[in-house]
Amino acid sequence: KAGVTQTPRYLIKTRGQQVTLSCSPISGHRSVSWYQQTPGQGLQFLFEYFSETQRNKGNFPGRFSGRQFSNSRSEMNVSTLELGDSALYLCASSLRARRGPYEQYFGPGTRLTVT
Amino acid sequence: DAKTTQPTSMDCAEGRAANLPCNHSTISGNEYVYWYRQIHSQGPQYIIHGLKNNETNEMASLIITEDRKSSTLILPHATLRDTAVYYCIVRPYTGTASKLTFGTGTRLQVTL
Numbered sequence: 355k356a357g358v359t360q361t362p363r364y365l366i367k368t369r370g371q372q373v374t375l376s377c378s379p380i381s382g383h384r385s386v387s388w389y390q391q392t393p394g395q396g397l398q399f400l401f402e403y404f405s406e407t408q409r410n411k412g413n414f415p416g417r418f419s420g421r422q423f424s425n426s427r428s429e430m431n432v433s434t435l436e437l438g439d440s441a442l443y444l445c446a447s448s449l450r451a452r453r454g455p456y457e458q459y460f461g462p463g464t465r466l467t468v469t
Numbered sequence: 470d471a472k473t474t475q476p477t478s479m480d481c482a483e484g485r486a487a488n489l490p491c492n493h494s495t496i497s498g499n500e501y502v503y504w505y506r507q508i509h510s511q512g513p514q515y516i517i518h519g520l521k522n523n524e525t526n527e528m529a530s531l532i533i534t535e536d537r538k539s540s541t542l543i544l545p546h547a548t549l550r551d552t553a554v555y556y557c558i559v560r561p562y563t564g565t566a567s568k569l570t571f572g573t574g575t576r577l578q579v580t581l
Contacts, residue, residue, distance in 0.1 A: 396571055396573060446513075462511060
């Protein structure tokens with residue numbers, strides 16, 4: 355079974371631009387979560403989508419948004435990029451059955467550099 | 470979610486068992502213990518999880534103390550490829566369990 359895939363793997367943008375990252379979960383997984391990883395803050399939860407609805411949200415500004423499609427694929431968007439948005443963005447998928455526990459499987463990440 | 474405490478770093482000789490401790494003294498009854506690891510610049514990899522019984526899979530064993538206030542991840546025969554940052558996480562059984570709260574983890578260095 356194929357793992358979680360993320361595209362693109364690397365991205366360079368300039369301040370003020372916006373960016374869209376894509377995530378394809380493991381087949382059959384309906385939950386997609388997004389995380390940001392930086393050397394200073396570590397791994398931080400951004401949001402989770404399940405059945406095309408945002409179910410949980412971390413403590414990030416409104417410039418960070420996401421969506422999920424009917425095939426469970428997800429995108430996250432960052433508008434008006436700032437230098438501090440440079441990070442590894444990770445996507446994780448899980449079954450998210452009504453009764454847990456369930457594990458999350460991570461993709462390789464998208465390395466975003468803002469200049 | 471309950472807070473966890475792990476040593477910052479550990480060394481282990483290749484072929485020996487690596488025992489990684491985690492303290493989670495404030496764990497509540499509905500929280501599981503999860504272990505993930507992250508090899509440099511890759512996404513975190515799920516290893517194992519448990520509630521109160523010891524667990525074993527093809528990657529590792531998880532030993533949880535009877536009072537559930539601490540646990541140990543055991544890699545029985547560490548190899549150089551096990552060099553990574555290991556994260557111990559406690560999270561609820563259901564509800565907002567989708568959110569994983571990562572601490573700083575333990576940097577395990579496996580050496581020849």
